[in-house]
Amino acid sequence: MIDINLTKTLQGPDGKMMLAVEAHINQGDLVVIYGPSGAGKTSILRMLAGLLQPESGKIAVNNVCWFDSEKNIHLKPQQRKVGFVWQDYALFPNMTVKENLQYALPRSQPAHILTELIDIIELNRLQDRMPQSLSGGQQQRVALARALVRSPEVLLLDEPLSALDEGMRVKMQDFLLKVHHQYGLTTILVTHDMAEIFKLAKKIFLLHNGKIFKQGAPHEVFTHQDISGKYRITGTVLKIDANDVVYVVSVLIGSQIIKVIATAEERKGLKTGDKVLIISKAFNPIIMKINN
Numbered sequence: 001m002i003d004i005n006l007t008k009t010l011q012g013p014d015g016k017m018m019l020a021v022e023a024h025i026n027q028g029d030l031v032v033i034y035g036p037s038g039a040g041k042t043s044i045l046r047m048l049a050g051l052l053q054p055e056s057g058k059i060a061v062n063n064v065c066w067f068d069s070e071k072n073i074h075l076k077p078q079q080r081k082v083g084f085v086w087q088d089y090a091l092f093p094n095m096t097v098k099e100n101l102q103y104a105l106p107r108s109q110p111a112h113i114l115t116e117l118i119d120i121i122e123l124n125r126l127q128d129r130m131p132q133s134l135s136g137g138q139q140q141r142v143a144l145a146r147a148l149v150r151s152p153e154v155l156l157l158d159e160p161l162s163a164l165d166e167g168m169r170v171k172m173q174d175f176l177l178k179v180h181h182q183y184g185l186t187t188i189l190v191t192h193d194m195a196e197i198f199k200l201a202k203k204i205f206l207l208h209n210g211k212i213f214k215q216g217a218p219h220e221v222f223t224h225q226d227i228s229g230k231y232r233i234t235g236t237v238l239k240i241d242a243n244d245v246v247y248v249v250s251v252l253i254g255s256q257i258i259k260v261i262a263t264a265e266e267r268k269g270l271k272t273g274d275k276v277l278i279i280s281k282a283f284n285p286i287i288m289k290i291n292n
């Protein structure tokens with residue numbers, strides 16, 4: 001469990017802004033902090049990592065106090081069991097992938113962690129390569145592995161996939177899920193990507209002007225409805241066609257387009273480019289072989 005109760009005066013986009021947040025995150029959950037630019041998302045992660053000192057408040061992780069302004073406790077970044085991955089990969093350019101990981105491995109950690117991580121994050125064929133010869137997604141996989149070699153208790157991810165193209169982002173999301181299931185790490189992700197939120201997050205905190213104004217499961221927070229469908233997929237509206245009394249909405253999901261029938265009520269407010277959630281209570285797929 002992570003308990004956060006923090007305040008910090010920040011220089012907001014329109015002058016001084018008081019960041020004041022209280023949040024409780026269950027151990028092993030993957031949660032998202034979502035909000036407009038300048039809302040204070042990165043500052044929260046930096047305070048958790050010990051890179052930015054709050055003015056007041058507390059941070060406790062699994063009942064260990066990392067920060068308490070009243071008791072004058074402020075653990076240094078290296079004393080906090082956090083791993084983080086930012087948008088830019090920041091790998092050492094003069095070291096191979098493996099050397100980058102070895103460099104990050106603390107002496108107290110057994111060396112087999114490296115082999116295990118290289119396996120899980122599928123870096124076997126890349127381990128002797130230099131970072132500049134890798135694609136953005138490959139570099140981000142190395143950055144993720146590097147964050148994990150210290151066996152952190154909390155993983156902080158600040159828009160780690162935002163610089164990647166759609167295909168690479170989807171693959172990296174799968175890696176994040178795999179790592180999350182393997183290690184059960186409490187993970188805090190900052191992202192603007194709706195599909196990523198619905199795919200990865202158990203809970204989302206909406207942040208505005210330094211305050212959390214809403215929190216809950218993504219479908220509760222974004223659809224304002226209690227929806228109990230079994231299958232949920234997110235996509236982007238490509239076009240909307242009127243058809244007698246209903247509408248046919250073409251939605252891009254990954255690289256596939258599906259057509260969804262919408263009532264006039266459901267169609268209201270929908271436009272091309274909107275991110276949408278498609279929910280189905282029943283799912284009766286037909287399977288067919290497509291190769292010989």
Ligand SMILES: Nc1ncnc2c1ncn2[C@@H]1O[C@H](COP(=O)(O)OP(=O)(O)OP(=O)(O)O)[C@@H](O)[C@H]1O
Pocket residue numbers: 009010011012013035036037038039040041042043044052
């Ligand atoms: N150390 C600091 N002292 C004072 N103000 C700061 C400090 N660090 C950041 N800020 C300001 O606090 C505000 C919030 O910054 P932060 O980076 O946390 O926002 P964000 O929600 O992550 O934004 P973005 O989505 O653009 O990355 C910004 O206006 C920023 O200039």
